Amino acid sequence: VNGSIEIPVVVNVLYNSASENISLAQIQSQIDILNQDFNGNNPDFNQVPSLFSGVKADIGISFVLDNVIRKSTRKSSWGTRDAMKSSKRGGIDATSPDTKLNIWVCTIGGGILGYAQFPGGSSSTDGVVIDSRYFGNTGTATAPFDKGRTATHEIGHWMNLRHIWGDTTCGTDYVADTPTHNTANYGCPSYPHYSTCSGTPVEMTMNYMDYTDDACMYMFTNGQKSRMMAIFAAGGPRETFAQ
Ligand code: ARG
Ligand code: ZN
Numbered sequence: 001v002n003g004s005i006e007i008p009v010v011v012n013v014l015y016n017s018a019s020e021n022i023s024l025a026q027i028q029s030q031i032d033i034l035n036q037d038f039n040g041n042n043p044d045f046n047q048v049p050s051l052f053s054g055v056k057a058d059i060g061i062s063f064v065l066d067n068v069i070r071k072s073t074r075k076s077s078w079g080t081r082d083a084m085k086s087s088k089r090g091g092i093d094a095t096s097p098d099t100k101l102n103i104w105v106c107t108i109g110g111g112i113l114g115y116a117q118f119p120g121g122s123s124s125t126d127g128v129v130i131d132s133r134y135f136g137n138t139g140t141a142t143a144p145f146d147k148g149r150t151a152t153h154e155i156g157h158w159m160n161l162r163h164i165w166g167d168t169t170c171g172t173d174y175v176a177d178t179p180t181h182n183t184a185n186y187g188c189p190s191y192p193h194y195s196t197c198s199g200t201p202v203e204m205t206m207n208y209m210d211y212t213d214d215a216c217m218y219m220f221t222n223g224q225k226s227r228m229m230a231i232f233a234a235g236g237p238r239e240t241f242a243q
């Protein structure tokens, strides 16, 4: 891993209604957003408060659309138990999951925007799932999750990042340069939003690994970058992705 990683992306589209069969333009909009968000090229990167400007990171990972696979289905929602990843269960099998990031785009249901598999799991289910209404920033993309940040967040998990609040009150994300958050933040918190955890730090509500609206999350940190890079290094769980 000498500073740059390029990830081929296979987008698997499962549609029951015509609107779920999203356009290539909508798919490409998501790829473009990933390339911005993971390279410090997002237009809102300059909104990071000066308190955090020393830790905001250009991850240096790029994404290339490798293939789009489409399948019509009688299922109107897929849940979160990986059925969409299996042709035997009506879905689409992953393509080369050890060298390509598979994204399944379908209706999940239950108010879920997306979900991811962490590194180290079964390769047949590896990848991320994003609801078609929260994918990309055009076509059927729906506010306030219409800026493609659901995929940025889920791919953060796929690269081993935890939620910034550590999934428990004042929990840890195992990243030293992110502040300790009370819990998940939603909507678009006004700045500064103080934690009541030890030391009452200002929370980094604009981090992609919080739960704020798409327009209100626009940074990763250097510490998060280290966690992501470690999985692509020799001996790491995604070493097969590094050239
Ligand atoms: N797994 C989270 C959920 O489904 C994704 C949150 C993404 N947040 C966002 N602003 N797009 O709720
Ligand atoms: Zn998450």
Ligand code: CA
Residues within 6 Å of the ligand: 172, 173, 174, 175, 176, 177, 178, 179, 180
């Ligand atoms: Ca932290």
